[in-house]
Every structure is written in C-alpha cells, then in structure tokens.
Amino acid sequence: MSRAPVVVACDLDRTLIYSAAALRLQGDDRDAPDLLVAEVYGGVPISFTTRASEGLLVSLAAAAHLVPVTTRTVAQYQRVRLPGVRPTHAVTTNGGALLVDGVPDLDWRRRLDARVAEECAPLAQVEALLTDAHWSTWTLSVKVAEDLFVYAVVDRAEMPETAVADLAARCDELGWTVSVQGRKVYCVPSPVTKAAALEEVRARTGADLVLAAGDSLLDQAMLEVADHAFRPAHGELHDLGWTASHLTVTDADGVLAGEELLRRMSAVVADAARAPAPVSA
Numbered sequence: 177m178s179r180a181p182v183v184v185a186c187d188l189d190r191t192l193i194y195s196a197a198a199l200r201l202q203g204d205d206r207d208a209p210d211l212l213v214a215e216v217y218g219g220v221p222i223s224f225t226t227r228a229s230e231g232l233l234v235s236l237a238a239a240a241h242l243v244p245v246t247t248r249t250v251a252q253y254q255r256v257r258l259p260g261v262r263p264t265h266a267v268t269t270n271g272g273a274l275l276v277d278g279v280p281d282l283d284w285r286r287r288l289d290a291r292v293a294e295e296c297a298p299l300a301q302v303e304a305l306l307t308d309a310h311w312s313t314w315t316l317s318v319k320v321a322e323d324l325f326v327y328a329v330v331d332r333a334e335m336p337e338t339a340v341a342d343l344a345a346r347c348d349e350l351g352w353t354v355s356v357q358g359r360k361v362y363c364v365p366s367p368v369t370k371a372a373a374l375e376e377v378r379a380r381t382g383a384d385l386v387l388a389a390g391d392s393l394l395d396q397a398m399l400e401v402a403d404h405a406f407r408p409a410h411g412e413l414h415d416l417g418w419t420a421s422h423l424t425v426t427d428a429d430g431v432l433a434g435e436e437l438l439r440r441m442s443a444v445v446a447d448a449a450r451a452p453a454p455v456s457a
Contacts, residue, residue, distance in 0.1 A: 182240040182445055183383040185267070185374050185398060187390035188248065188256060189357070190411055192233075192434050193223040198358075200410065200430025209432065215255050223256065226431055232438035234260035239445050241381055243267065245370045247362065247394055249321050250280060265381070270364050270394055271373035272324040284376065291367040292324075296351035302326055302363045305346060314339070316359075325364040332359060355393040356412060362394065371397035385448055389437050399423065404444050408433035 186192050193214040201208050212230055215223035225233075236242055237260070245267040246253055253268045253275075266275040274284040299320065305311065306318045306328045314334035320326050340361060344354040347363055355362045370390070378386055388395075388402035391411030396418060399405035405422050407413050410429040419425070424440055426433040 181381050181383045182385045182448060183243055183374075183378055183381055183387070184236060184240045184441055184445065185243045185245045185370075185377070185386065185388040185402065186437075186441075187370075187392070187395050187398075188244055188246040188253075189223070190391045191389055191395075191408060191437065192229075192244075192258065193225050193256065194431040194434065195223055198430065199224065200432075202430075209435070211431070212259055214257055214259075217255060224431065225259070226435045229435045229438055230259035232435065232442060233258055236438060236442050236445065237261045237263075239442070239449065240387075241265065241377075241383065243374070243377055245374060245388075245390070245395075245398060246270075247357070247392075249273075250275070254278075265377050267370060267373040267377070269322050269324055270362070270368055271370045272322060272368050274373050274376060284373075288368060288372075292365045295367055296365040299323065299326060299365075302347060302350060302352050305343060306361070306363065311339070311343075324368060325362065327360050327362040329359050330361055353393075357392050357394075364394065369397050370395060371401045374398050375401060387441050387444060389441065404441075406437050406440060408437060 190198050210227035211224045212227055213221040214225045242261055242263055243265045244263055247270040248268055250268050250273050253266065264277055268275060272288060274281045303320065303326045306315060306326060314331045316329045316331060318326060318328045340354060340356055347354050351366050353364050353366055386402045387404045388398045389406040390399055391408050391413055393412050396413060405420060406424045408426045408429060410433060426436040428436045
C-alpha cells in the first residue's frame with residue numbers, strides 16, 4: 177500500500193529566513209556561515225539563509241510537501257526565494273490566503289471572510305485602536321494587510337511594557353488576537369490562523385503526517401495541531417518558554433537555528449519513510 181504524503185509547514189521570517197539584524201552571528205567573523213540571499217527589496221538584499229540550508233531545503237522538498245506559512249501578504253511572500261523550492265501550496269497573510277501553485281484560492285478566502293464577518297468586530301474598529309492618540313506616541317506607521325488584518329510598526333523603546341497586554345485584552349473582546357514580532361504589533365481576527373490553513377492543506381493532500389516549525393505566537397496553534405512541532409531557541413514563543421510534549425527546540429539560535437530546524441525535520445521525514453507502510457484491511 178502506498179504511503180500518504182508528508183506535509184512540512186514552515187514559518188519564514190526568523191524561522192527559515194533572517195534579516196541582517198536577526199542573524200545572531202557570534203564568534204569570529206571568519207567562522208561565520210556562508211549566506212545566501214533569500215529576499216531582495218528595493219534592489220537591496222534584506223533576508224538570508226545559510227548555504228547549507230539550500231541543500232537541506234531541496235532534499236526536504238523532494239521527500240515531503242514543503243509548505244511556507246507566513247504572516248506576510250501575498251506580495252511580500254512573492255519576494256522570497258527559497259533555494260531550489262517551488263511549493264505547490266503556500267499559506268500567506270497568517271492563513272488569510274491559501275496559494276495553490278502560486279495562485280490564491282478564492283473559495284478559501286470567501287469561506288474565511290464569512291467567518292470573520294460573523295465572529296469578529298470590523299477591521300476599522302481595531303485599526304482605530306492603533307491610530308488613537310495613545311498609541312500614536314510610539315507608533316511609526318499602521319498598515320492594513322489585504323483588507324484582513326492590521327499591524328503597527330512601533331518604537332519598542334518608547335512603547336510601555338503594558339501596552340501590548342492592554343491592547344490584547346481589548347482585542348479579545350472584539351474577537352481579535354495580538355502578537356508582537358520585532359517592531360511589528362499584529363492584530364488579527366481570531367478565525368484567521370495558520371493552523372486552520374494548515375489543516376486545509378492536510379485535507380487536500382491527504383497527509384497522515386504533518387510537521388510544523390515557527391517562532392511566534394501566531395505560529396503556536398499551527399505547532400499545536402502538527403504531529404511533530406519545532407521552534408528555534410529565539411523569538412516570541414521562546415521568550416514565553418512555550419513547550420509541548422511533541423515539540424523540539426533547537427540548540428542554536430539565529431540563522432543557524434533555521435539550518436538546525438531543517439536538519440531535524442529532515443531526520444523525522446526520513447524516519448517516517450523507513451517505517452513499514454500500513455497494510456490495508
């Protein structure tokens with residue numbers, strides 16, 4: 177009996193790819209890993225991965241359905257170049273968009289919009305929380321992502337420690353969730369999750385084994401629904417000390433954690449391939 181496919185869902189920023197500020201390279205510069213450019217914006221390289229990760233990505237994509245899963249919008253995702261990988265499925269906009277061969281699935285978005293309209297306060301009401309006089313004192317800009325969620329780019333040094341908790345409490349009453357990633361504070365409708373989109377990919381591919389990796393609160397539910405979960409030793413979940421019985425945490429942090437995640441996930445996929453195939457009744 178043939179095996180069902182394996183899905184490997186990976187967050188991008190600070191999981192697979194890293195900005196210069198997030199690389200966390202330590203030790204002598206001569207010992208730094210070889211880096212590949214994973215994203216160019218305005219003619220400038222802004223995201224990177226290691227040279228070793230290139231081969232790991234290629235082999236992992238050959239053995240499993242590698243699914244990028246990101247909070248980025250479709251346009252922001254399309255700037256990313258994972259070496260040697262052309263995913264058949266990708267999840268962007270924190271689960272708001274499901275791409276099939278690079279094209280957004282309109283039926284998925286229609287179903288999601290219906291849930292958001294029924295269960296959550298309007299986007300404009302939440303956007304107003306980030307643009308009022310209180311938040312404007314430490315907010316550099318506020319942006320709406322694909323008419324689905326909103327985020328603020330903030331000055332973390334000026335933002336009070338209680339600001340995010342206060343915002344999260346107000347958003348919870350409105351059916352929205354809050355997450356902080358670097359200088360960005362995200363407000364997202366509760367039904368818009370990476371986990372829900374990953375479950376859709378599981379159903380469409382018929383996968384009986386799902387691996388997932390991520391570093392932020394917006395990744396937590398996705399990690400919880402996966403059969404094997406992985407996170408780097410940095411990021412929002414690491415700072416919170418989040419753990420689970422099926423979770424593996426890297427030894428390394430920064431860009432080397434991204435490489436380690438690929439090695440660890442590849443080992444799990446290889447073990448699954450060596451296991452005896454199920455026998456039909």
